[in-house]
Amino acid sequence: GAGVSQSPSNKVTEKGKDVELRCDPISGHTALYWYRQRLGQGLEFLIYFQGNSAPDKSGLPSDRFSAERTGESVSTLTIQRTQQEDSAVYLCASSLVSGQGREQYFGPGTRLTVT
Template sequence: GAGVSQSPSNKVTEKGKDVELRCDPISGHTALYWYRQRLGQGLEFLIYFQGNSAPDKSGLPSDRFSAERTGESVSTLTIQRTQQEDSAVYLCASSLWTSPSYEQYFGPGTRLTVT
């Protein structure tokens, strides 16, 4: 079946502009995560959605970052007034909340470059 998809694959933007990144999770997956991967680093948790519960935003680095998810479908991560330190790969993952394996399936990521 289809995996997690993300768009765009690559995004180059000028400092100060807003960007919107999209994630399409695996159909039926109730949990959705956003992570950030800076060059040469591990992934950092940003935000988590589970069904209709309030999202866990504890990983968002500043109020310039926000995310939305409609039901159990698409999610968008928005970065306002981008800064050069926002340059990274943004990865999305989804999982079956009820799965005992707790496996998170990752998308290919969006590479964001802020010039």
């Protein structure tokens, strides 16, 4: 079946512009996660959605970052007034349920470059 898909795969934007990144999770997966991966570093948790519960936004680095998810489907991550330090790969993952040891399935990521 289809895995997690993300679009665009690459995005180059000018400093100060807004960008919107999209994630299509695996159908039926109630949990959805966004991570940021800077070059040479591990994954940094950004935000978590679980069903209709309030999202955990504790990892968002600033108020320029926001994310939405409609039900158990598509999610969008929006970065306003982009800065050069926002350049990174943004990864989305989904899982069936939350809980100990549950497997997260990752998309290929969106590589964002802010010039």
